[in-house]
Amino acid sequence: MLHVAEAARVSVATVSAYINGTTTVSRELSGRIEQAIREIGYKRNAIARSLKIGTTRTIGLTVPHITNPFFTDVVSVIQQAFDRAGYAVMLCCTDEDLNNQDEQIRLLLDRMVDGLIIARVGDGAYLKETVERANVPVVLLDREVDDVDSDRVVLDNHQAVFDAITYLLDLGHRRIGYITGAFNITPMRDRMTGYHEALLNAGLAFDQSLVRSGDLHEADGYTAAMQLLSLHDRPTAIFSANNPMVVGAMKAIRDLGLSCPEDVSVICFDDFPWADVFNPQLTTIAQPVQAIGEQTASLLLDRLNGNREAPSRRLVLKGRLMVRNSCRPLQAGANTTASVA
Amino acid sequence: MLHVAEAARVSVATVSAYINGTTTVSRELSGRIEQAIREIGYKRNAIARSLKIGTTRTIGLTVPHITNPFFTDVVSVIQQAFDRAGYAVMLCCTDEDLNNQDEQIRLLLDRMVDGLIIARVGDGAYLKETVERANVPVVLLDREVDDVDSDRVVLDNHQAVFDAITYLLDLGHRRIGYITGAFNITPMRDRMTGYHEALLNAGLAFDQSLVRSGDLHEADGYTAAMQLLSLHDRPTAIFSANNPMVVGAMKAIRDLGLSCPEDVSVICFDDFPWADVFNPQLTTIAQPVQAIGEQTASLLLDRLNGNREAPSRRLVLKGRLMVRNSCRPLQAGANTTASVA
DNA sequence: AAAGCTAATCTAAACGTTTCGAATTAGTCA
DNA sequence: TGACTAATTCGAAACGTTTAGATTAGCTTT
Known part of the structure; x- marks a missing residue:
């Protein structure tokens, strides 16, 4: 100059x-x-400018995995929204690791991002302090943390799973395997309660042996499904609480020489672009990714535009069961509890 | 302080x-x-620090679409690599739009990124000037631009497609539909020549009516496949030059009441995690995404670590044909040219 | 013609670091 | 003891902007 x-x-x-x-x-x-x-x-030189005016027009975004199609889509939408608003976004992937997350958030904060979007990992308590120290607005995405004062947008996970499980029950399934992750993130907790309540609602007992939890990765889905399908009276349906794990589950089904939906019905959380192209066409719970991304962005942009003092907002969106053909109705006879080899 | x-x-x-x-x-x-x-x-305050020391420890990364599984994976790998090296990455998606790309690169450069990774869009000439003006190292990813002096890592697209088409020819296919995008990006050009040469090599004439080009999106694949499959003597196989378009093509096949591989064999460029789980299990050309991402990152990191003057490097990696079951051998009789309704 | 406006331009301080060279202190050696 | 060296510490300039307030010039008004 x-x-x-x-x-x-x-x-x-x-x-x-x-x-x-x-x-x-x-x-x-x-x-x-x-x-x-x-x-x-x-x-x-935007750096010099930022130093002077105290704002970088940059936000930080951390997600567990960008390859999980839910996050891929949401990241994509968020990125576009901020692009339109003239913000750059710094993307971090925590790989479901708490240390990474800590480190990355520190890095982002050091770089004076104007705001933060976090799909957190690990125990919520950890994050609470960080979020409260960061004196930039943060919005929590998908995974909440209790009693911290920040905007958040989440899915009604409970309801979505309740619907899905109820659908399976209506088809006559009674033994429904459930593949999940650790319960230290809210969605996994809420999805589980949806499962519980649907069973309860149908007057069925909860069977702990039908629940397997892993670390949300494909490999975990594989082992979980392997175990479930090797049970003496194996489940007639499997619900996977996220998308990467269902890939593993499907591989397990294949490797055991079983097929879906003939031998086992399958539903998973999170839709993906191929779902209705290949067979079996997987019945899924679709999150409104577009809306989630846009709402998340707009909550943060609102804060960035100066609305700092408004009480924190919580947006809850609804999932939608995409019924395809990966679940088959069970004959009246097979309902109760038995199964065939 | x-x-x-x-x-x-x-x-x-x-x-x-x-x-x-x-x-x-x-x-x-x-x-x-x-x-x-x-x-x-x-x-x-990293901003103040950057201003003083003249380096931001941040790089810019622009890709056409993050939802294209090839880019999803590559972005993921690159992100991890820079994360490890203590760099932040600013991600931009151009949505295959030249103006977006211009704008975003400008934005990144304004923000004083230390380096740039570009999977470009549109005509190469546009970018040449930009790249030469940016006085930070840039590495070109996947899509090159001619005679500009910068590192690049690309696939041997020609060979990969040559192999795939040859595979189809060996199965007895003679009329192979080819779905592509505009030829102003190098991979599409090189893939096309692979197609050409494979035909030539087999002594077959090139039939322009079997080639359809769109804009690389799913919808384009859909229309292209619709057109190809409505031809009087329709192709017995379809090759899609990228992944999003094959999704469209598969939908077209489904909507026409045809099935793969019985009625039409399919191969596409770029592998994806579901490929061997659902049916048909798609035969694909897998790019070594891990290697591509790591090499790209390491070329840039090398420059960032001070190796500024070395002549520009060009890394060419090999694709791999993942043979599954979306292509069927043709009976000797059906080889020549005819087809059934 | 003096005073008062308005519009255009400039000077200089500030943002929060890093870094050069100077200053201080302490220790060592002749 | 005094000079020299080494180890610490500090003052101040610099990075490239923005911005408050000062200055100047050109008009208008009385």
């Missing part, structure tokens, strides 16, 4: 005023400045 | 020296500083 000022024979203040339109600058000087900028190929 | 210095009754220079380990600072002052930092909850 100094060079531009010299070349245009004006002060840097005038150049700044011209660029930002802060003050009117005469036709004459405008012309000289414009030309100098062009000749020199000057670009404003 | 000023506050820390005051609280510890030392100068800011000493605090800085302590934090960075630039100079030895006595046990006594170290203790006071440490305590002051803790009490105040001080975090170094």
Whole structure:
């Protein structure tokens, strides 16, 4: 900018005023400045600017895994929204690891991001302090943390799973295997209660042996399904609480020489673009990813636009059961408890 | 930092020296500083630091679409690599739009990223100037631009498609539909020549009516496949030059009441996690995404670590045909040219 | 013609670091 | 003891902007 000022024979203040339109600058000087900028190929240094004005027009976004199609989509939507609003987004993937998350949030905060979107990992308590210290607005995505004062957008996980399990029950399934992750993140907890309540609602007892929990990865889904399907009276249906694990589960089904939906019905959380193209066409719970992403972005943008003091908001969206053909109705006879080899 | 210095009754220079380990600072002052930092909850302002030292430890990454599984994976790998190296990554999605790309690169450069990874969009010429002006190292990913002096890592697209088409020819297919995108990006060009050469190699004539090009999106794949499969003597196999388009193509096949591989064999570029779980298990060309991501990151990191003057490097990796069951051998009779309704 | 406006431009301080070189202190050696 | 060296610590300038307030010039008004 100094060079531009010299070349245009004006002060840097005038150049700044011209660029930002802060003050009117005469036709004459405008012309000289414009030309100098062009000749020199000057670009404003956003770092210096940020230092001065105290805002970076950058936000931080951390998710567990970008390869999980739910997060892929949500990240994509969020990215677009901030792009439109003139913000850059720094993306971090925690890989479901608490240390990574800590480190990355610290990194983002150091870099003076204007806001933070966090799909957290690990125990909520850890994050509470971090969030409260960060004096930038944060919105929690998908996974909440209790009694921390920040905006959040989540799914009605309980209801969504309740619906899905009820659907299976209506088809006549009684032994429904449930593959989940650790309960230290809210969605897994809420999804589980949906399972519970659906069983309860149908007057069925809860059988602990039908629940397997892993670490949310494909491999965990594989082992979980392997175990479930090796039970003496194996479940007639399997519900997977996330998408990566269902891939593992399907592989287990394949490797055991079973097939879906003939031998075992399957439903999973999170829809994906291929679901209705290949067979079996998986019945899934679709989250409204577009809405989730947009709402998340707009909550944060609202704060960034100055609405700092409003009480924290909690948006709850509804999932939708996408019924396809991975679940088959059971004959009346097979309902009760038995199964065949 | 000023506050820390005051609280510890030392100068800011000493605090800085302590934090960075630039100079030895006595046990006594170290203790006071440490305590002051803790009490105040001080975090170094990376923006101010960047301004001074002229480096942001941030890189920019632009890809067309993060939802395309190839890019999802590559982004994921790259992100991890830079995370490990202590860099943040700013992610931009151009949505295959040239203006977006221009704007985003400008934005990233303004923000003084230390380096840039670009999977470009649109005509190469546009980018050439931008890349040459940016005085940070850039590495081109997947899509090259001619005669610009920068590192790049690409796939041997020609060979990969040659192999895939040859595989189809060996199965007896003679009329192979080809769904592609505009030829202003190198991979689409190179993939096409692979198709050409495989036909040539088999002594077959090139039939323009079997080639449809769209805009790389799912919808384009759908229309392309619709058109191909409505031809009087429709192709017995379809090759899709990217992944999103094959989803569309599969939907077209389904909507026409056809099935794969019985009525039409299918191969697509880019593997995806579900490929061997659902039916038909799609035969694909798998790119070594892990290697691509890591090589890309390491080329850039090498430059960032000071190796600025080395001549630009071009890494070419090999694709691999993942043979599954979406292609069926044709009976000797059906080979020549005819087909059934 | 002096005073008062308005519009345009400029000077200089500030943002929070790093870093150079100077200053201080302590220790060592002749 | 005094000079020299080494180890610490510090003052102040610099990075490239923004911005408050000062200055100047050109008009208008009385």
